[in-house]
Amino acid sequence: MYRVLYRKYRPRFFADVIGQPQVTDTLKNEIRADRLAHAYLFTGSRGTGKTTCSKILSKAVNCLNPQNGDPCGECAVCRGIDDGTVTDVVEIDAASNNGVDDIRVLREEANFTPAEAKYRVYIIDEVHMLSISAFNALLKTLEEPPAHVIFILATTEVHKLPATITSRCQRFDFHRISPEDIAKRLEYVCQQENVSVEHDAALLIAGIADGAMRDALSLLDQCMGQADVITEDSVRKTAGLADKTHLFEITDAILSKDAAKAVEIADELHKQSKDMARLCEELVGHFRAVMLIKTVRNPRESIVMSESDFIRTEKQAQSLNLPLVIKIMDTLQSAKERMLQGVNRRIEMEMTMVKLCGIRAEGFSDPGLEKRLSSLEKLVAGMKANPPVVSNTPVKAVPPPIKKPSIDMAELRKNAVKFDGWQNVVEHLRQYSRSLGTSFEGSTAYISGKYVLVDSKNDMCFELLRKPEHRTEVRDAIQHITGKIYSLGKYSYPDEQKPDDPLMQLVSDFKAAGIPVENKEKNSN
Ligand SMILES: Nc1ncnc2c1ncn2[C@@H]1O[C@H](COP(=O)(O)OP(=O)(O)OP(=O)(O)O)[C@@H](O)[C@H]1O
Ligand SMILES: [Mg+2]
Ligand SMILES: [Zn+2]
Structure with missing residues (x-):
């Protein structure tokens, strides 16, 4: 019988889980040191190893012969968990068992000591699907967990969980896996399957999968069905990407x-x-x-x-x-x-x-475009007279009058400290909105007083931030990571160099108006 690749190649040891050292190394350390938590929360984007790691963890804590934090995979308990005969490890799909009664049954059961294993482990997958009353029932158990019970909650949508639940769990964030890491794993799988794959083809699959290993393996599966040798071209055809x-x-x-x-x-x-x-x-x-x-x-x-x-x-x-x-x-x-x-x-x-x-960059004659350019220039001229420096709306497209409290950017800059959690904020954002998260890629941020000042070469993020709903999302994400409410601003450098070439001037004017253009080459000289 043919088994789909992503099932066949589900890692059985932490050592085989790729791209999540912040999870796997920490868990192995805890297991080695016997410092286990009673509740774990695995969150992060889809197909990155949450369910996989839940299963490995359930074995690792119970294994009779653990190997440096990893399960042995051979002992009676490991094998029993794998084939489902050890009943102390229970997997619950909250998508279909989301009622309060399901959790009540679980709570009663949890009071019994484990039959064969050391710990009773409850893996609650897609935990965000539980009903409110089910969450409340679960909360009671989390508040006073029996010593022999471990909960592992897994979800892609952590923002849907009540804070009372998340605060009682040790949280692990699973990241999108880098294209190189995905490609390497695909090459390993192909080698095992005796299929040849070009490195560029593996990278293309990784790019399409957007960080999700499951999607990458599914696409690889389809490609294998189409051709014996996997090339960029065959991937493109299988994935329906146009030849460019x-x-x-x-x-x-x-x-x-x-x-x-x-x-x-x-x-x-x-x-x-x-x-x-x-x-x-x-x-x-x-x-x-x-x-x-x-x-x-x-x-x-x-x-x-x-x-x-x-x-x-x-x-x-x-x-x-x-x-x-x-x-x-x-x-x-x-x-x-x-x-x-x-x-x-x-x-x-x-x-x-x-x-x-x-078309030339200068003197292009398109009346519509020209009209828009000239109105843009007027707008930019208006803004220069009254530049918004730091505000909730970093870049204003609406011409004056703009009433802004006068904020001293130099002062803010002086007090600014690097915001270390910013990458977590961006990662968190990506879970709500991919485009918003992506627009912040490569950005950094500073905290100064009650402001978070974003520094980005990509003005697209400032463009998006002009929408109130996006600002709210970003503020919420910051609050989620820091626990505090900040206003948002754009980090601006002292005396930003104004290019003298009239065209570049126009580009910087576009930029000031929030239109995403910036010329890297020009800035680097
Ligand atoms: N970090 C990883 N390393 C190696 N393989 C992985 C990894 N993450 C996912 N996979 C592959 O993808 C499959 C699905 O992974 P898993 O079920 O653990 O994802 P998930 O994070 O639980 O996804 P979802 O959020 O959709 O439930 C696994 O069987 C495995 O083949
Ligand atoms: Mg899962
Ligand atoms: Zn074992």
Whole structure:
């Protein structure tokens, strides 16, 4: 019988759990030192090892012959837990047993001493699904746990748990697993399965899985069903990722201002029944990647594409400046809108190709865009007269009058201390909203008085923070990590260097208005 890979390769020892040393090392130490807690809370994003570690822990605490904090996997107890004959380890799926009665039964049972093992272990998976009354019943047991009982609560949605529960547990946060770690594990699995896999293909799978090992193994499973040798190309096909060759070719044509070539490629795609509006969208996606490469500190993490595609995109990004990229994206967006309004898509695409090949960063003539640029300039001019320095809304797009308490940034800067828990805040945010969490990647933060000041090269986070609901989410996340309520602000450096090139000036004006552009190359000289 075929067993899906992610079940077959569920780690049986802490040593095999990848990418979670903050969990596995700590647990092993506790087991070695016999310093066990009565309740553990495993939280973090999906497919990263929570259930797996619950099972290993349940064996490790009961194993007759523990190996340096790991279960032996061989003794009667380990084997009994594995095949379910040792009844002292109970797994409860809170998604289907979420009522108060389920927990009452558990509480009564928990009073009995274990039959075969040292500890009765209750693994409550998806614990956030319990009803309020079930939580209350559970709480009573957590308050006075019998000495021989250990609870392991696992959930992706820790914010749904009452604080009374979380505060009684030792909490472990499982992180998204890095693409390199995932790729390594995939290569190990392929080796065991006698399948050959290219490193770049493994990395592409890892990128698509976005940190979840289970998703990575599932995709690998599908790829194995499709081809004997797993290449980037086969992954792309299996995952339904489009081949990007035409996007690179069109970009090359734009770079060399070869309108004939660009139109020819578009026509060829049209002949192959490619939808031209879809092509516009793909091109926007492609230039978005270019934009991220030019603005974000760790662009690789936010861009899902194969390694070779990424390298190629990076190369193209070097030949494009940001204002140009933004104009190209803008042109493509408007073309797509017109296509959706019913103009002839092929003609529109051809016109767009010609336009794109003629675009210069300066003097681009698109009346709509120009109007927006000039209103933006006015707006920026207004803001300069009355710059908001630190506020709940770090970047204001609304022109004055803005009444702000005058806050002395220099003073705030002087008192600022590095906010060490910031990465936890960002990780926590990602659980609510991936885009919000991602926009803070690579950022750091400082605490000064009642402010948390965010320092980020990626202005997208400030853009998002303009929305009240996002500010609330970030403040809540900070409160969750620190227990305190802070106001949010943007960390600004003394006398931020103003580039003198008029175009770069425009970019920095965009930036001041909260539009996510920043030119890394320019800043680094
Ligand atoms: N850290 C890891 N190291 C190795 N394999 C892992 C890891 N995390 C997950 N896996 C693989 O993914 C499968 C699913 O993992 P697991 O059930 O532990 O995830 P989970 O965190 O409980 O996910 P969910 O939140 O969806 O319940 C495992 O059987 C294993 O094959
Ligand atoms: Mg699980
Ligand atoms: Zn054992």
